Amino acid sequence: MIDPRIQRRHVALFAGTALVALATPAAAQDIPATTPVTAPTTTPAPAAQSDEVIVTARYRNETLQSVPIAITAVSGQSLAERQLNTVENIAATIPSVGFRSGASNKDRTIFIRGVGTITTSPGVEPSVSTVLDGVVLTRPGQSTLDLGEVERIEVLRGPQGTLFGKNASAGVVNIVTRNPTDEFRAFGEAGITSDEEYRIKAGISGALVPGKVQALIGGLYDDYQGNVRNVARNQDVNGYRRYGARGKLVVTTSDALKFTIIGDYLNSHDTTPTSVYAATSRTAYPTGVVTNSPDLAAALGASGIVAGPSNRRTNNNSITDVKDENYGGSFTGELALGDYHVTLITGWRQWLNNQRQDYDSVAALSTAFPSGQDAGSVNTKQFSEELRLTSPKGGLIDYVVGAYYLHATTDERYQRTLTSLAAGGAQSTTTGVANYGITNDNYALFGEANVNFTPKFRGIAGYRSTWDSLDFYHVRTSTADPLNTGAAALDRPGVRAYHNATGGIDKRGDSYRLGLQYDLGEHAQTYFTYSHGYKGPAYNVYFNMRSLNATTPLDEVPLSPETSNSYEVGLKGSTANRALSYSLAAFTTNFDGYQASFNDVVAGAQVSRLINAGSVRSRGVEADVTLRPTKGLTLDISAAYTDATVRNFLCPTGAPTSCNINGQPLPYAPKIKLYENAAYKFGLTDTLALELQTDVTFSSKVQYSLAETPSTVQPSYAIWNASVAVLSDTSGWQLRAYVKNLTNTSYSSFLTAGTFAGTVRFVPRDDKRYAGLLLRKDF
Numbered sequence: 001m002i003d004p005r006i007q008r009r010h011v012a013l014f015a016g017t018a019l020v021a022l023a024t025p026a027a028a029q030d031i032p033a034t035t036p037v038t039a040p041t042t043t044p045a046p047a048a049q050s051d052e053v054i055v056t057a058r059y060r061n062e063t064l065q066s067v068p069i070a071i072t073a074v075s076g077q078s079l080a081e082r083q084l085n086t087v088e089n090i091a092a093t094i095p096s097v098g099f100r101s102g103a104s105n106k107d108r109t110i111f112i113r114g115v116g117t118i119t120t121s122p123g124v125e126p127s128v129s130t131v132l133d134g135v136v137l138t139r140p141g142q143s144t145l146d147l148g149e150v151e152r153i154e155v156l157r158g159p160q161g162t163l164f165g166k167n168a169s170a171g172v173v174n175i176v177t178r179n180p181t182d183e184f185r186a187f188g189e190a191g192i193t194s195d196e197e198y199r200i201k202a203g204i205s206g207a208l209v210p211g212k213v214q215a216l217i218g219g220l221y222d223d224y225q226g227n228v229r230n231v232a233r234n235q236d237v238n239g240y241r242r243y244g245a246r247g248k249l250v251v252t253t254s255d256a257l258k259f260t261i262i263g264d265y266l267n268s269h270d271t272t273p274t275s276v277y278a279a280t281s282r283t284a285y286p287t288g289v290v291t292n293s294p295d296l297a298a299a300l301g302a303s304g305i306v307a308g309p310s311n312r313r314t315n316n317n318s319i320t321d322v323k324d325e326n327y328g329g330s331f332t333g334e335l336a337l338g339d340y341h342v343t344l345i346t347g348w349r350q351w352l353n354n355q356r357q358d359y360d361s362v363a364a365l366s367t368a369f370p371s372g373q374d375a376g377s378v379n380t381k382q383f384s385e386e387l388r389l390t391s392p393k394g395g396l397i398d399y400v401v402g403a404y405y406l407h408a409t410t411d412e413r414y415q416r417t418l419t420s421l422a423a424g425g426a427q428s429t430t431t432g433v434a435n436y437g438i439t440n441d442n443y444a445l446f447g448e449a450n451v452n453f454t455p456k457f458r459g460i461a462g463y464r465s466t467w468d469s470l471d472f473y474h475v476r477t478s479t480a481d482p483l484n485t486g487a488a489a490l491d492r493p494g495v496r497a498y499h500n501a502t503g504g505i506d507k508r509g510d511s512y513r514l515g516l517q518y519d520l521g522e523h524a525q526t527y528f529t530y531s532h533g534y535k536g537p538a539y540n541v542y543f544n545m546r547s548l549n550a551t552t553p554l555d556e557v558p559l560s561p562e563t564s565n566s567y568e569v570g571l572k573g574s575t576a577n578r579a580l581s582y583s584l585a586a587f588t589t590n591f592d593g594y595q596a597s598f599n600d601v602v603a604g605a606q607v608s609r610l611i612n613a614g615s616v617r618s619r620g621v622e623a624d625v626t627l628r629p630t631k632g633l634t635l636d637i638s639a640a641y642t643d644a645t646v647r648n649f650l651c652p653t654g655a656p657t658s659c660n661i662n663g664q665p666l667p668y669a670p671k672i673k674l675y676e677n678a679a680y681k682f683g684l685t686d687t688l689a690l691e692l693q694t695d696v697t698f699s700s701k702v703q704y705s706l707a708e709t710p711s712t713v714q715p716s717y718a719i720w721n722a723s724v725a726v727l728s729d730t731s732g733w734q735l736r737a738y739v740k741n742l743t744n745t746s747y748s749s750f751l752t753a754g755t756f757a758g759t760v761r762f763v764p765r766d767d768k769r770y771a772g773l774l775l776r777k778d779f
Contacts, residue, residue: 055154056176058448059163059343059388059400065572068460068517068527070096070157070585070622072638076150076178081725081736082695083191083772085146085199085222087130087173088749089765092697092719095640095673096157096622100704101750101762103274104322104355105141106378112157112171113589113618114644114669118706119597119610122380122410123438123472123539125167127562127595129160131174133262135330135347136166138382138408138440142326142351143173146242146266149187149203149218151176157622158587159533159566161511162448162462165404169511169533169564169591177262180205180216180248186779193772197224212252219245228273228763231303232315232363237271238763256336265327272322273314275361275754277307278761282753283711286660293757295368303363310746312763316358318373325352339392346385353378359416361755365427369756370420376543382408393450401447411437414543429479434499434543436474442536443467448513460515460529468536470558471504474545499545505558509534524573533564538595540610559612564591581626588619590647598659598706613706614650616666619643636677644669646706664708670716672700687730694722704751711759712751719745719766732778737771744769 053064055073064073072094074084084090087110091099098111100118109116110128117127122139129136130143137143147153154174156164164172184206191199203218226239244266251259280297283290300307303315328349335342359372388402417431448462476499515529538559545556566589574581596613620642627635644666651659665671677695684690698718705712720742727734750762 055152057154057156057174059390060393065523065574065581065583066525068515068525068529068570069160070568070570070583070587072096072155072157072624074153074155076147076152079147079150079153080189080201080776081693081723081734081774082721083199083738083740083774087143087147090153090155093638093675093677093695094155095638095675096642097155098668098670098702099749100668101272101764103272103320103357104270104353104376105268105324105326106139106353106355107141109140110143110173111668112155113587113620113640114642114666115170115589115591115616115618116668117595118667119540119542119595121538121540121542121610122378122412122436123470123541124559124595124610125535125538127167127170127535129164129166129168129172131164131172133175133177133330134332134345134386135328135349135384136164136406137349138167138406139351139380139410141324141353141378142349142380146220146222146244146268147175148220148244148246148264148266149178149201151178157585158529158568158589159511159513159531159564161466161531161533162446162464162513163400165444165446165464165466165511166406166442167535169535169562177246177248177264178205178216178218180214180250182207182210182214187777188779189774189776191772191774193224193770195224195227195770197222197772199223214250216248217245218247219243224765226271227765227767228276228312228314230273230314230316231305232317233319237273237314237316237320238276238312239271241269243267258334260332260334261329262332263327263329266325268322268324268326270322270324271320272762273316273320274357274760275316276311276314276761276763277305277361277754277758278309278311278748278751279711279759280307280757281711282757282759283709285708285710288710291757295366296362296754296757299362299364299366299369307758309748309761310767311761312767314361315363316361317363317371318358319356320358322353322355324354325350341390343388343390344386348383349381351378351380359418359755361760365419365421367421367423370418372416372418372755374414374416376412376414378410378412380408380410382406395452397449397451399447399449402445404442404444404446406440406442408440408442409437411435412542416543432476432478432480432543434474434476434545436476436541436543436545437472438539438541439471441469446511450517456519458517460513460517460527462511462513464511464534465508466511466534466536467506467508469504469506470537470539471502472539472541473502474541475500476543476545501545501556503539503556503558505537505539507537507561509536509561509563520573523576524571526569526571528569529567531564531566531568533566533589535562535595537561538610559595559610560593562591562593562595562612564589566590579628583622583624585622586620587622589617591616591618596706612650613646615647617643617645617647618666618669632681634677634679636675638675640673642669642671642673659707661706661708665703667704667706668702670700670702672698674698684726687728689727689729691725691727691736692723693725694720696720704748705753709753712753714748714751717745717747718743719747721766734774734776736774736776738774739769739771741766741769 088099091097100109126140156172160168160172186204189201199222201220205216222242224239225236228238246264249261281292330347333344357374365371384406446464451459513531517527568587570585572583679693681691700716723738725736748761749764
């Protein structure tokens, strides 16, 4: 998919070089690149001779249409103009991408082609890898940050383990931030919406030593009270407050040596509620039996709440919020050895997450609903090194080879306090605390090569050998058992009150890719690839991890690695004048040892377990078409048909009979998803232009639970947005007015079972119509 505004010829602020966003195909094919470093320019880059989009999907600057991978690239300018500020927002505009919402960043996950990992355990990797300026993020929650000012985002679909590795068995989200310029530049951006969201971004860029040292620093502040009313506390929730900064320093010591230093910090405070009820009933699978909860209906009714698919009211009597800090830095060195390039990337990151949740989800203590409060904290640290050698192009074989090392630790604490009310009015309180964590060391050797049989026909071969060392610890106690013995409950009856365990596993695995690529002409190519993906072993390490002497000690037995075999055929091309650009792909991917969370039963209580769930398959067809029928008009249409289903589910011992889900869809995988964007820009005067823009997203029904419960299905829906902007390319300012969700369509970004009864919904930002103004000035 080629985002329409990537095609504009005017240069975006802080664009380091024409090779980043606008470049000729010839230049793109010959210049090795890291992710994201590009050479700084001393003057603003001129418009290129071609509107080709440049990506670094294979650690080289290559045109989007020449890469033999299904890939979407979205420019930072387009993201800002459409107010797509997070990965969750972007997922709505890319049909093959899904996103799992949650109360906290640690509960949120990216899906590609219907495949992702649903768990809060630190002992399992995500199936979709997120890479920020060349540094792989180890936990899914780290990737849900506010994007700030970026150059572009690349979404690579299908297994990408040969080059990106670590945790890319389903795909990669590659975030590339802006580079500084040699010429002094600055920008300011302010936005306001009709439902009182306020957003500010600003930054400066320029040379500290002309031609040698360039620096960039930018910051953001965003405040939104929310679109859900907590009637118990008389306040709006489901909002956020974010602020942060990013700095970048590029030092060019000579024509052969360059260093890039990056640092960033983001502080977030979210108030996402976990008890906005869509229904006071649950529907069982496969029987279809509906279980109503009169007690829940009465408790909600007493607060004036009516459960329903468009409900935006909750009644938490305690605070539900998440405070999150996400920060880190990287050092990239690039050395040219003749026509060869050596790249070294050192990265360090830390992620701190603290959350409070109202466990019982109702305001009043009763015999039917105990009162509960959860409090949890996460402390994740990671250090990584990556070394790459990139060969020149033009010979029989060109290649990228490298080595990778990662050391990551996560320490978590989770506390649950439950107060129960007996029939006679007596109260009892139990507090359970779990301390747990993991240490992960990952080593890899990798490489990928093109074998150029002829100027038009080439073979593709890539390989990665991965070594994983994973260790865990877990200690759990409960005030219900002062001596730390017995079988009293931590969080629900049947879960042992005491648990002290450690364990570990060492494992090696392989990822590889083979393919053929043929240029059909100067502006078209076709390809076929076979890829084998690998995701390492895992442990189900989280607050109610099962004890050693439980009936079936699943949690302390490591999960086997998850592997995938993918076949993809694609066709990409454009007309000579680029009035038409297209990308088509058909794929089928089989996953074995699929790592997934599923409801299990321990002593009659239902808990979530991470298991090797058997085998699943994702297959489908994707199409991205961009039309430019006349000057100033761009039409972009993207579509995905994804058939992601369970092939053979392996029920854990003691699981409910409803785990017979063979043939059922995977969560977060609508069969049909469409995205259309149209933009028309025309001159008003010699210095002013008007742009009209509109986009529509359509999703067929989507199941949000692997248990396949009918009550967790979101029906099909469509969201229509539009904007109008007055802008001046000469003076660098624009004023944009926009409306989100013009038809005021309500939908749920996630549906799940309530704590005790019913079905709860997560309310997206655009669950109801709102308008906004965006003012930006480039200096």
